[in-house]
Amino acid sequence: MIDFLNILQETWAVRALLASSLVGIMCGILGCFIVLRNMSLVGDALAHAILPGVVVAFLLVGYSTLAFFTGSVLAGLLTAVGITWIQHRVNTKNDAAIGIVFTAMFSLGVIGISYISRNQGVHLDLKDFLFGNVLGVADTDLLLTGLVTLYVILSVVVFYRYLFVSTFQPVVAETMGIPVRLIHYFLMLLLSFAVVASLQTVGVILVVAMLITPAATALLLSDKMEKVIVISAGMGLLSAVVGLLLAIILNTTPGPAIAVTATSFYLMVVLFAPKKGLFAKAVRRRQLKLRIDREDILKALYRSAQKGHAVNAELRDKLDISLLNWQRGIKQLRRHKWLQTDSLKLTNQGVEAARRLVRAHRLWETYLATEVGLDKEQIHLDAERHEHLLPEAILSAVDEKLGYPQLDPHGSPIPRSIGKPAFPLSKIKVGETAILSADQDGAYVSARLWEEKIMAGTQLRVTNRNDSLLELDYEGRTVSLALQLADQINVVPQGTFVAEA
Incomplete structure (x- = not known):
């Protein structure tokens, strides 16, 4: 632990931590719009396609951070224009156009770097561009990353309205006079900036993880765009910091460690997100199953009472409900005061709740037979599923649509709406x-x-x-x-x- 704390006091460690944090925030913010626009593959393409720009910049200027930045941005914009041109002018699928352009650009970059590296005294390692070298971040790299991050944040704040509308409703944005195509190219420019600024931290391959994974994580936690952006930026920051610290502790490559950390956070959210997580969905499915069993028991007791039949074990077998769920359902019915405590006789509230279920079932059967045209034999099972899910507002709308029918297709009376006003x-x-x-x-x-x-x-x-x-x-x-x-x-x-x- 002492050695670890001593490492964090080193200048290179502080620079690496700052650079990783800036990249995490920047990619998290920008990634929200990339993911929502279904442009994840475009981000991957731009990340790979900047290598020719690096090669050309090195041939013209030499080893220069500013030259690499300029050449990479130009290569990224050229890639974006090429992809868009093929998508709009050539009879080629969108994903195919992306694959064609970025693989060609990436291959040219790899060939160029391999050719340059054979010259004596030239150190241009392809591995550093692919996977990053955050521990070798220089002051100029840190300054460039900070400026790009600030520019991305200011751009999103200033043009948020245009980015928001063009992301969710591009047709509406055009009718409002918003230049949708110009916004698209501007987003490509910001994406090129982010990719170049992330070169030293995670490299051109793993930058895609920082653009996509925090945003995808945030979208599982919220549906409001402002909150999604803040959460995504926070997840990007947390992934970068934790990933870098784990890389130092485990003595492994920082770029892949950051990407794996971001993926780990995503998997945790996939499992435990309050609304969209798999665990929460399983709980809701279980609760729905218990509610359906409870309501089936309620309806069965109501029908038995209407026919004057006694309640016995055959009723549970007919419902295909386990003994445990039957006992749990009876207990919940009594808790809702729908069932008397000393017998299986329904209370007045229970009768009203059961009438609502019967009404929903028979109204939906009537709708399927009258409006959809299904046979009487086809409508029962579908009505059994939907009677538990239809709110009163939809039932009233269906009732009015059908002209307030008195009988269902089987000739059974449809109970009327419960809870009429004091003076209608x-x-x-x-x-x-x-x-x-x-x-x-x-x-x-x-x-x-x-x-x-x-x-x-x-x-x-x-x-x-x-x-x-x-x-x-x-x-x-x-x-x-x-x-x-x-x-x-x-x-x-x-x-x-x-x-x-």
Whole structure:
């Protein structure tokens, strides 16, 4: 441990730590847009295609950091233009165009470096360009990396709106007057800068890992772009620092150690991310399975009670539920107060919950038979799956779409919606008026009122009604509502005082 701390006090170690940190932050930020634009392979192409620029710069100027930077950026831009030109002008697949250009450029670079290295007194090691040499970072390399990182951060901050819109909605961006193609080339310029600045740290091969892996990790942790960028930058920084420290401790190559560390963090997030991780998904699947079993038990108990049948072991066998899940489901039903504590008889709340499941099942069967055109024999299993997943708003929309049917395709009655308001609009007689209440039961009713442009607190007058429709006069215009929908709309009859809850 003492030797390790002494190493960190060395000048070369401090330079390596700073350079790795800057590269991690820069690649993390830029990688978000690269991954979201499905340009990961383009980043790989630019990383490999800068070698000819290094060769040309060395032939013209010699060993110069600034010359390498300029030559590499020009080679990267030339690659980006070549790829885009082939994709738009030649009948070649996009990924094929990328592969053609970057392999050609990379091969030219390797040939050039091999030719130069044969000259006496020339030290231009291909391995350093491919895998990096962060322990040999000079002050000029550190300054260049710092300036490029600052430029990338400022560019993303200043042009964030344009990058955001052109990334997610390029067609909308064009209608807004945003030069989408120019933004694309600008992003290629930033990517070329990042690749060149990462040469000494992780090399042209492993820079792709720093561009892609932290961004992919961040996208598993958040769906908001601002948070994704911050998390990606943090993951890039953490991967670079931890990877470099592990390389020093284990006495191994820093570039690959940084890339492996970034991948390790990604795998940890893949397993344990709160929403998108495999462990969280497994827990949700397990919870869904338990809820479906519980609701199947509830529905089976309700149907048995409706038919007057006794509950016995055959009911559990028919449901194909294990004894453990049956006992767990009964316990949860009692916890929800849907089942009496001393018997398998449903409470009033349990009856309402069961009626909702039966309603969902039979409405969905009716929809599949009426709108989709499936046979009666085909609809049952599909309805069994979806009855647990359909929220009340969708059920109300399906009910209205079907014209509020009374029977399902098998001739069974469809239970009506539960939880009607204290005073529904359907009770208002022709010629009477009422005030629309702001307290409506369910998002669907509120959404339908919003569609009809009927505002809470305003006056409604019933002008006509029949067995299926209710006509209203609302601010001088006629509004027609289905009677079943009016039965769910809460109103206050004019002249009636209703105390606040």
